[in-house]
Amino acid sequence: MTDEALWVVDESNVLLAWDGRTGQASARVELGGTGDVRWYPQAGGGLVWVFGSDGSVALVDPFTARLLAPPVIAPRPPGGLVGMPHYSHGAMWIWGTDRVWRVTAAGESSATPAERDTRRFGGAVQAAATDRWVFFGQGRQLLRVDPRTGAVADESDRLHAALDSARIPPPGVLDSMTAGPDDLVLAMGYNEPDIVVLDPDTMRPKWTTRVPDGSFVVTVHQSGRDIWALSESTAMRLDPGGGSASPLVRRRQLEAASAAVALGSLWIVDRDDEALVRLDVRTGRILGRLEIPGASWDQPHVRIVAGEHTVWLICRTSVIEDGVYRIDPDTNQVHRLAQPHELKHSYAAVAPAPRPQ
Numbered sequence: 001m002t003d004e005a006l007w008v009v010d011e012s013n014v015l016l017a018w019d020g021r022t023g024q025a026s027a028r029v030e031l032g033g034t035g036d037v038r039w040y041p042q043a044g045g046g047l048v049w050v051f052g053s054d055g056s057v058a059l060v061d062p063f064t065a066r067l068l069a070p071p072v073i074a075p076r077p078p079g080g081l082v083g084m085p086h087y088s089h090g091a092m093w094i095w096g097t098d099r100v101w102r103v104t105a106a107g108e109s110s111a112t113p114a115e116r117d118t119r120r121f122g123g124a125v126q127a128a129a130t131d132r133w134v135f136f137g138q139g140r141q142l143l144r145v146d147p148r149t150g151a152v153a154d155e156s157d158r159l160h161a162a163l164d165s166a167r168i169p170p171p172g173v174l175d176s177m178t179a180g181p182d183d184l185v186l187a188m189g190y191n192e193p194d195i196v197v198l199d200p201d202t203m204r205p206k207w208t209t210r211v212p213d214g215s216f217v218v219t220v221h222q223s224g225r226d227i228w229a230l231s232e233s234t235a236m237r238l239d240p241g242g243g244s245a246s247p248l249v250r251r252r253q254l255e256a257a258s259a260a261v262a263l264g265s266l267w268i269v270d271r272d273d274e275a276l277v278r279l280d281v282r283t284g285r286i287l288g289r290l291e292i293p294g295a296s297w298d299q300p301h302v303r304i305v306a307g308e309h310t311v312w313l314i315c316r317t318s319v320i321e322d323g324v325y326r327i328d329p330d331t332n333q334v335h336r337l338a339q340p341h342e343l344k345h346s347y348a349a350v351a352p353a354p355r356p357q
Contacts, residue, residue, distance in 0.1 A: 004310045005062070005353035006324065007048050009039040015050060017065060019353050020310045023326055023337045027065035027354040031058055043307070043351040044087025045105050051085055057092075057103055065354040068107070086127035088134055089147035095125055095136040100145055100152050114143055114152045128179035128222075130200045135184060137174045144200075158203035159186075166208040168194050178222040185227050185238070187220045195220065195229050195238065211236060223261045223281045230259055235268060237284055255302060262306030263329050269302045276302075276313070278332065288332040292325060307350030314348060 005017040005026065015029040031039055031050060038053040047068075048060040059068040085094045085103075094101040099111040126137045134145040142159040145152050176187040184200040193211035198204065211231045221228045227238040232254055255269035265287060266279040276290040292302070292315065303314045313325040313334070324337045 003353040004307045004350050006305060006310075006312045006326070006348055007041045007043070007060075007062070007351055008314070008324070008348040009041060009050070013037065013039060015039070015041065015048070015060060017062070017354050018312075018324060018326075018337060020326060021353065023335060029060055029065055029067060040084065040347045041349040042085060042087060042092070043349040044092060045090060046352065047105055048349055048351045049085070049087070049092055049103075051094075059105065059107065062351040062353070063355050084125070084127075086129070086134065086136075088129035091147070093127065093134050093136075093145065093147075095127070095138075095143065100136065100143065100150075102147075102150055110150060112145075112150045112152045114154070126174055126177035128177045128184065130179045130184060131181045133200050135177065135179065135200070137177050137186070139173050142174070144203075155203050159198075162196065162198055162203060162205045166194070166196055166205050168196065168208070176219045178220045178227060180222055180225050180227065183225075183227075185220050185222070187218075187229060193231065197227075197238075209238065219259060221259060221261050221266070223266070226281065228259075228261065228266055228281070230254060230268065235266065235279065235284070237281075258301070258303050260304040260306035260311065262311050263309070265329075267304050267306065267311055267327075269304070276304075276327075276334065290327065290332050290334050292323075292334050293336050303348070305348045305350055310350060312348070312350065 004020045008016050008018065009031065010016055013031045015031055016025045017027040018024070019026040040051045042049045042051070048062050050058045050060060060066065061068055085092045092103045094103070095114065098113065098115055100114045101109060101111045103109045124138070128135050134147050136143040136145070140156060140160065142155045143152055144155045174186055178185050179200065182200065183206065184198040186196045186198065194208060195210070196208050197206045199206055211229065211234050218232060219230050229236045229238060235254065255271055259266065259268040261281055264281050266281050268277050270277045273289055276292060278287040278290065279285065280287055292313065305312045305314065311327040311329065313327070315323045315325065326335050326337060328335065
């Protein structure tokens, strides 16, 4: 089992590795840039990819905690970057305002034109990948990318036809998206409780469902062939292959915007009990309600970040984070870590921990 660390950026544009074995910051990587640049780490392909708000990209070898040369491998592309990058099919994919970029671990980048339809804007950019395709969506626009060739197809019209056939009324704006090996799952937002499962090859709807209590879907998460759909009051497990949906958890205040699937569990914050809830990802059985020591619940925001073997929390009550926490999955205990560094924001990635030098 590879030891893991939480990789975060502090206010000095330094990438820190919080070691899951010790709970201490065990490595520092200077990213550079001005104080106006915000860096967003992501994990993929055994590396830590750090994206700057100025359009630059830095690659870090997590085992040695060193930047791979050259430290900035992609200048800000024309039209800028919109939305968070997405790693799949051996590359990082970025939807810019007028093209889709592909960046490899070797520092090579390429782009395919992909015009954005400003009439269809709404919500954040979503991304997902099946075994054959990479998808980007925002508002009522949907792009399908062939990762073998980089070719981009605008599937918006077929998306609208699928929504019409499923009798989902306008605006039907895409709020969240995930994918299984051969299913594309869309949550249609703007106060709508609709979930649509599409065939990613034909873009035809396989089946649709709704959250039973009518609360609108905030996020969808994939775990093997099961999909979890989360609203602000319901956690519901979907079986796209069987065309069934099972509402398993009903609460008044789930923080559905921040949830993660890891270690065979779904992790989600329940603000009713001011606790982190752990559910069995297959059955929905509650495996534990974990107290978060020292967290303030007046204006809470909790980001759950998960790797293959570790789960972490970043809690904040304002623009400054007030705690980094590591979960012990064997005991269901939440441990607050010493934090001498101010974090710039709550974006983080879980990747291999640095090896002792």
